[in-house]
Amino acid sequence: MSWGYLLRRLAQLVPTSALILLVGFALIHLAPGDPVLALAGEHGDAEYYAFMRAKFGLDQPLHEQLFTFVANLAHGDLGTSYVQGRPASQIILERLPATLLLTATALTIASILGLGFGIFTATRRRAWQDTTATTVLLATYAAPVFLIGQALILLFALGAGWFPVQGMTSAVTPSNGFSHAVDVAHHLVLPALVLAAPEVAVIGRLTRVGLLQELGSDHVRTARAKGSPPPMVVGKHALRGAVMPVVTVIGNRVAHLASGAVVVEVVFGWPGMGRLLVDALRDQDSPIILGIFLLVSLTVMTANLITDLIYVWLDPRVLFS
Amino acid sequence: MLRRGSALVVSAVLLVSCSTTEGTPEPAADSPVRGGTLVAAITADPGQLNPAITTSGDVHTASELMYNGLVSLTPDREPVGELAESWDVEDNGALYRFHLREGVTWHDGEPFTSADVKFSFEKVLLKYHSRTAASVGQALESISTPDERTVEFRFKEPYAPFPLQLDVTEAPIIPEHIYAGTDPLENPANLEPVGTGPFAFESYKPGAEIRLVRNPDYFIDGQPLLDEVVLRVIPDAESQVIALEAGEVDWLFGVPGADLARLEEDGGFEFLRTTVNPGGSNCIMTVSFNLEKPVFQDVRTRRAVATAIDSQQFVDRVLFGQGKVAEAPISSGIDFAHADDLPDMPTYDKQTAEDLLDEAGWIRQGDGTRVAQGVQGIPDGTPLSFGFTLFTSFDAYGDLFKAQLADVGIDVELDPQEPDIFAETVFVDRDFDSNIISYCNGADPEIGVKRMYVSSTIGPVPFSNAAAYSNPSVDSLFDQARTTVDPGERGEVYRQIQEILVEDLPYFWVVETEATRVYSSRCGGFSQAGHFAEAAYCRQ
Secondary structure (H helix, E strand, O other): OHHHHHHHHHHHHHHHHHHHHHHHHHHHHHHHOHHHHOOOOOOOOHHHHHHHHHHHHOOOOHHHHHHHHHHHHOOOOOOOOOOOOOHHHHHHHHHHHHHHHHHHHHHHHHHHHHHHHHHHHHOOOOOHHHHHHHHHHHHHHHHHHHHHHHHHHHHHHHHHHOOOOOOOOOOOOOHHHHHHHHHHHHHHHHHHHHHHHHHHHHHHHHHHHHHHHHHHHHHHOOOOOOOOOOHHHOOOOOOHHHHHHHHHHHHHHHHHHHHHHHHHHHHOOOOOOOHHHHHHHOOOOOOHHHHHHHEEEEEHHHHHHHHHHHHHHHHOOOOOO | OOOOOOHHHHHHHHHHHHHHOOOOOOOOOOOOOOOOEEEEEEEEEEOOOOOHHOHHHHHHHHHHHHHHHHEEEEEOOOOEEEEEEEEEEEHHHHHEEEEEEEOOEEEOOOEEEEHHHHHHHHHHHHHOOOHHHHHHHHHHHEEEEOOOOOEEEEEEEOOOOHHHHHOOOOOOOOOHHHHHHOOOOOOOHHOOOOOOEEEEEEEEEEEOEEEEEEEEOOOOOOOOOOOOOEEOOOOHHHHHHHHOOOOOOOOOOOHHHHHHHHHHHOOOEEEEEEEEOOOOOOOOEEEOOOOOHHHOOHHHHHHHHHHHOOOHHHEEEEEEEEEEEOOOOOOOOOOOOOOOOOOOOOOOOOOHHHHHHHHHHHEEOOOOOOOOOOOOOOOOOEEEEEHHHHHHHHHHHHHHHHHHHHOOOOOEEEEOOHHHHEEEEEEHHOOOOEEEEEEEEEOOHHHHOHHOOOOOHHOOOOOOOOOOOHHHHHOOOOOHHOOOOOHHHHHHHHHHHHHHHHHHEOOOEEEEOEEEEEEEEEEEOOOOOOOOOOOOEEEE
């Protein structure tokens, strides 16, 4: 791998993002509906609607609106939210940390539990533990996120009372410093688990398949024949080869996590970007919608790039030119 | 001349805290206590907290506790002084002179004056608050401030509804010293509001919560009682109910009908029924007939549809009891204008519906459907079938409507749409046969009733005259009602309007909807709208 490769990959992000923004802009502005309606409610008169359209430049021809949008974007300005009257970038950045915390935690949980389940089931192939774990994993994969969410809330929050039902912090006793971190972590457990659940299934299944294949391969047989203890055989010799496809999947699941976060944030009242997107779509607040499109697509593209780089590290035979 | 003083406000508050009738605050299990925190669930992040620049229910729910109007409305929708202590009406209703309360300060300590009122109307409300801009804005001539405590509104001609359009929902007053010379849509104070209301701004975490603290200088002695109100954003209705049951929140603005019965059985909660919401009050679920379509040209067909609808079933099966059968075109919540006992108001009668359809030329076939036979504008043999456009969230109304009309041989095709697409289909493209809309009447027919019926509102404006109904006598009666100041005389004009409407039937008024506030039994002292927690308390 060379620096040239890295630079080329980074440069590719620019036209891809531009295309995504263009398609997003066209989709939002050509779709039926009117952002002014969301602002005005149902009681405005014709004069009021005309005034508000003019104020936000929505009375301009579409190509001029696009031109304004691109010109502003070139200055790093996503535009002003119609509903909130302040820069869309500021609004999105406010909500980003909550979503990052949620998705990063979920991805970590999913990777650890997924690998764990994969190793557990692959080393107990066709035993009852394998069958049970595989069934549970498939069930969590098949169940809709909101269903798992509501079930966990009923069981562990409302039922057992171990976790709060919703929100990111306690409403009644605001906390600072360490106690604040504990409070947030306490609120984070259920939503992160729910968001991780389908990913655990995907990663677990893939690890199992990959590991089974590796365990039957020549180099693993050789390692066994040399007398390596079983944990060493699995951990050192088989796993490295088995996780290759898993890494790809973890990278690709970033996009799924981003979409899953929208539902989880709604169910748990988690104040993240996913919910901001839902509200912005309802209000047709295009500066915010486009800003989130841009951010999510950049994240997914970066995740793919990082995945490719990890490939090289895991398997030096993979060379990019 | 009208004069209402602070004594009236105090007595209204006392009345409110003692009353036990439906729709007024619940009695306390214990006597009110001072201090404590109320956690209320709100459905959506408001985005900003200035109620003067929008009619958005989300913004108003989250911000009204921090602001005041010139008046507030009693549970019976009577105006009593709030920032105004009293007012005079002169020139037969063309001049309103308000005497402002002494000693009111903004949350930042600046004094509140008549200049704030003039500024709020001229620079903000009449531009950005769509309801007030569309009604008051059209009628107003000028605003003057003879002194710091007096503000005069002069109208082009007598304007009767004005006092009902001055509460914190219709006309919140914002500080001139903070907003002057800025774009009110982009002023940073929209995120850190400065008001005169019972609670002052403490913090806003977008998407999470808004914290308000007690305003120690509030102009009503002894209020508010709570130290703190926390408005938590919980978008999912089911999650709100669970949070209430888990004790994480104390107050819900509404609850799904199916959960209501369970909460009532479980105990530990109090309920407050109301037709008032910050986003719109006195709402009637109304079927519009597109009068431009041949199928609805004949009033007998419209009357047949209306008499085939069993409204009580909508109350029982769609609203789970949270509402009542509509008895007139104007909501029973607007007492002076609502007409009882309209002889022509359709009520459910299957046989009459069948007879009317036969008379109109829609003849039953062997398979139960009906086809045209001599219906004007429709070729013979055309089956009686029309579309019914509705919000996706109103699907339960659609299913019941379809089932009830199938009973008399009418085929209904449901066409569910998202709200903004609905608005475009119905009001801009006019590409629909019939629809159902929640028309919120507001505190005065001038706000939310007139727009449905006058011929000047046929056109591209959302949620106006969906039926495209035009009747010159109705137009002139609405003009007359606007300029008739005496409530009794005004009510008589509205009665005449409603008599014509139930005869012409451009719409059919199905049910008046209510919301049910639910709150923890350890709290009490709530009121219906606006400053719902002004006199509330929670035992910790």
